[in-house]
Amino acid sequence: MGDPKKSRRKWQGPGHPWRKDVLEEEMRLLGEYGLRNKRELWIAESLLRDIRARARRLLALPEEERLPLEKPLVSRLYKLGILPSEQSTLDEILSLTVRQILERRLQTIVYRKGLASSMYHARQLITHGHIAIGGRRVNSPGYLVQRHEEDLVGYYPLSPLVKASQVAEKGE
Structure with missing residues (x-):
């Protein structure tokens, strides 16, 4: 039946929910992108967090192991329109922002x-x-x-x- 510890949620809220700078930025993004609630923003942030974590795990691997695994990730993100080209690097993946996800x-x-x-x-x-x-x-x-x-x-x-x-x- 699956892992009982694995959550079905697509999102994870902020680690520290009452920081003023985070609250202001969230409200700015909600208004700019016409989001219904913060959960929609958190879904985009969680997707970005997962993508960046995958890129960091790939960077930790030796180069000969990393290259065949890096290509499908870059290709997928290019097809989604998040990356500008199929020749993008893992560094470009690590520099992605939540705005680039929201634009798609x-x-x-x-x-x-x-x-x-x-x-x-x-x-x-x-x-x-x-x-x-x-x-x-x-x-x-x-x-x-x-x-x-x-x-x-x-x-x-x-x-x-x-x-x-x-x-x-x-x-x-």
């Missing part, structure tokens, strides 16, 4: 593509089913969009928003 969320990409007027509007469009990736409806604002999916993000073909915009175009 569907909510952020919908806003950056101009499909929504604000981050909060993007979140509402996604949860109400108006956004699709490659014609398939995605209703999770926290979905991490891969690099090859980025161009496929658009309105869901059967959405009333699409129908309304077509009517408006015909009327002009």
Whole structure:
């Protein structure tokens, strides 16, 4: 049945929850990226923490053991759009920030593509089913969009928003 000690949670809260500088930065990120609550931020931070821990473990290995294990990690992060190139190094992985993870969320990409007027509007469009990736409806604002999916993000073909915009175009 699995390890009884292993948690099913995708996130881990801050180690010291009442530090003023941490609270201020969390609130700034919540507003900037239109997150619903701090748990969404903590999920991104936990993902980043796991990625960086994996990179540190690889750096501890001898070079001949490290190179074949380093390539899949760099490749995966490149496909997710977190790293700029497939020739990135472990040092670049260690210098990643939570902002780079948050920039890959569907909510952020919908806003950056101009499909929504604000981050909060993007979140509402996604949860109400108006956004699709490659014609398939995605209703999770926290979905991490891969690099090859980025161009496929658009309105869901059967959405009333699409129908309304077509009517408006015909009327002009």
